Amino acid sequence: MLNIALPKGRLGEKVYEIFARSGFECPEVLGDSRKLVFENPANGVRYFWAKPSDVAVYVERGAADIGVAGKDIIDEYRPDVYEMLDLGMGKCRMCVAARKDFRDNPDLTLRVATKFSHIARRYYASVGREIDVIHLNGSIELAPVLGMSDVIVDIVETGTTLRENGLEVIETIMPISARLIVNKSSFEFKKDQVLKVMQALATAVEE
């Protein structure tokens, strides 16, 4: 039985479609049921929906053999898993953004509001800037608007939210997309199934 953790939401549904087309369907998955776990013993798969930021945890701990997680989550939590495929979906960027009238003063410690504390710390360490990380769990844009932080480090897809709040991107840290992650131990014991899924996804991605 291959356990697959999918991120709740559009991306997860899109990924499931590829799995289904590749011979790993489990029709119940897209139904309206309140069930958490969906199984199709006929083709040996079990799916479950997880909060996108938790997928890496399920895979690292072996509750899921494989999963789909954003590069942002992988880079933030650094789970001990294999990252075997770039699905080229859910594309966005990890950016530094600030108010349009922001002028950096390198003399001061930069106040950075973010959900991605590790990524922010690593990025500013790489450019040698001293920062004060303000960890928030949502509505990051609020922090510079209220003057609580100088900049934010966050995911930017279209930039609409930023613009509506008078913010703009001042630096791109890295591009983000969805990745196929695999538990290291599962890879040894379910290698054939994992490679089959990977192959199918790779083909679908190329199309």
Add this chain to the structure above:
Amino acid sequence: MTEKLNLKGEERVIMALRSLYGSYGYRPYKMSRFEEYDLYAGYKDFLVSGNMITFTDTDGKLMALKPDVTLSIVRSLKDSSSAVSRICYDENVYRVSDKSGTFREIMQAGLECIGDIGILELTEVAVLAQKSLKEISDSSMLTISHMGIIEQFLQGITSEEVTEMAVEALSARNTPQLAKLSGDYPQFASELESLARLSSMTGSNEAVVSELRKMGADEDLVSVLESVVSALEQDSVRIDFSVLGGMKYYNGITLRGYVEGIPAAVLSGGQYDRLMKRMGKKSRAIGFAVYMDPLERMLQVRSEYDVDIVLLYKDDENPAAVLKKARSLRENGMSVVVLRTVPAGLRYRDIIGGENA
């Protein structure tokens, strides 16, 4: 016998490993629970985590609860480039766990083979690693690589930054990232493409070896790898270049072991001639450790009952008679607890005495 001794699963594994290593002439090594901090401070990046629990001894020396066994063993052995010492251990070490960020006591068993190491010793250690995994579970996999081969392909990459990214991608089996890097850094394209090939090898061991030859990997190194792998049981060993040790310390054969049902590696080790050199020793060395803490859950043998028999007694009963009765039941191989009342939640097979008498 294990049933009679009522051993926990990991205790059984430790006993089995100790007798396995002993049968290959490995001598057990018992060390002090703490050592001088200086021993570890110079090799922090060899340790799984650089943090240690330290305290000041009565004479003012800074001491550390040992975070690692290998360094203590290497230091205590007489340096010899002509003899071979075979040492095994089962010890607790104290490390910061990656995930919780707090200190944990971790039980580990393992061995070190130090001195005039040749292909025979390398092979023997790999065989013992495979056998160790089989003591834990019928379904296990030893993954093995050769740092020398990886380094051969890393050599041409003169940028430290690119090397770091390449190593990270290789250990995450991230072939697409290696391919992307070779596009981003065309000056290292041929090296990065070779690494991408190493990363995507998933075929049989023979196929991997022949592909390595085709790629122009150093024949001496390939033949070492081939010869070590061929001595192992083929259904549970796999050449895998995502198995990387720290390059400052590890050089040749690198090992990592998995058992089915445990999400992370339970065995890890390799050849660490470079550490020996940095510690000023002439000898070469290889070793591995088996981590017991992830096994706890898998190996737990939980019986349905807390105790076989509850023997109830009343205050007016003769204690000697009650204890005698309990003893005779125990002599029949049952576990017996003598109680006045049964506590809530206690699970027992049978109850004797009291109202039921």
